[in-house]
Amino acid sequence: MKVGLEEISPTIGSKEIVAWLPTILGLGATHTVAIPELAYPTYAVGAQMARAKFVTYNSAEEIPADTSLVWVNSPSNPTGEVKTVAHLTAVVARAREIGAVVVSDECYIELGWDVTPVSILHPDVIGTSNESVLAVHSLSKRSNLAGYRSGAVLGDKRLIADILALRKHAGMLLPSPIQVATVAALDDPAHVASQRDVYHNRRTVLKAAVLDSGMKIQHSQAGLYLWVSAGKPCLETVALLAGVGILCAPGDFYGPAGTSHVRMALTATDERIAQVASRLASLPA
Ligand SMILES: Cc1ncc(COP(=O)(O)O)c(C=O)c1O
Known part of the structure; x- marks a missing residue:
């Protein structure tokens, strides 16, 4: 996929654009933002910062007709779910039908x-036109460079022109040493492949240990998380795991639909992941 210079704006990591995009696009109290039912909290925070209303959705048909901005997150945080081409196509079609902008947060896309x-x-989703469609990317996960705060938003050049114009005057610019480091990182596929291997190995160890403990894993086809259920309320699972020294996030932090899941992350060191695996093995059957 080739992107023209007029189709991209650097961002200060991806969280910043997730939080500020509704405001940057001029949304306010009369607007609605649609976010996935289980989601990274910053989509809702961004709507609230713009004083906009937010609603949650699962399928394209559930996106209300008065929506101005639709967020997609694939691969998802927290579930690791990867949205199909059919789902993405349906969301883009629905957004275009109702005159909304659709933005996909793809910060985990290299971690399938x-x-x-x-x-x-991708042309399989949008055909030949990226009109009203944006994607958000980041070096934080693929390059393990979260501290550099380097991201980008890309897509429809009319939206990007508005975004760039406002960001310039608001001082939301990426420092030039980070821009240079970003170019170097984007020119070097080798470190992305070795970072992937690190996460892949941790996932193999953690996934096997979770399944051996009798817990179930749902979705989790990609990204940095396992979406785990012990068949009980998430806070009980958090307490059970805390009892053997394992920290995880309660699923309801990401929305009420997460009440019976916890999110386990692959971001701990290899040693700690190995320790988690042996602690999981010590859980009472
Ligand atoms: C779905 C999602 N989007 C965006 C971010 C923000 O990442 P960054 O600002 O480091 O690019 C995260 C971080 O965990 C995330 O999970």
């Missing part, structure tokens, strides 16, 4: 394990 995630900007 069981399936290869497809960008919303």
Whole structure:
């Protein structure tokens, strides 16, 4: 996928654009933002910062007709779910039908394990036009460079022109040493492949240990998380795991639909992941 210079704006990591995009696009109290039912909290925070209303959705048909901005997140945080081309196509069609902008947060896109995630900007999804479609990317996960705060938003050049114009005057610019480091990172596929191997190995160890403990894993085809259920309320699972020294996130932090899951991350060191695996083995059957 080739992107023209007029189709991209650097961002200060991806969280910043997730939080500020509704405001940058001029949304306010009369607007609605649609976010996935289980989601990274910053989509809702961004709507609230713009004083906009937010609603949650699972399928394209559930996106209300008065929506101005639709967020997609594939691969998902927290579930690791990868959205199909059919789902992405349906969301883009629905957004275009109702005159909304659709933005896909793709910060985990290089980390597909069981399936290869497809960008919303892929021609199989949008055909020949990226009108009203944006994608958000980041070096934080693929390059393990979260501290550099380097991301980008790309897509429809009319939206990008508005975004660039406002960001310039708001001082939301990426420092030039980070821009240079970003170019170097993007020119070097080798470190992305070795970072992938690190996460893949951790996932293999953690996944086997979780399944051996009798807990179930749902979705989790990609990204940095396992979406785990012990068949009980998430806070009980958090307490059970804390009892053997394992920290995880309660699923309801990401929305009420997460009440029976916890999110386990692959971001701990190899040593700690190995320790988690042996602690899981010590859980009472
Ligand atoms: C779905 C999602 N989007 C965006 C971010 C922000 O990442 P960054 O600002 O480091 O690019 C995260 C971080 O965990 C995330 O999970």
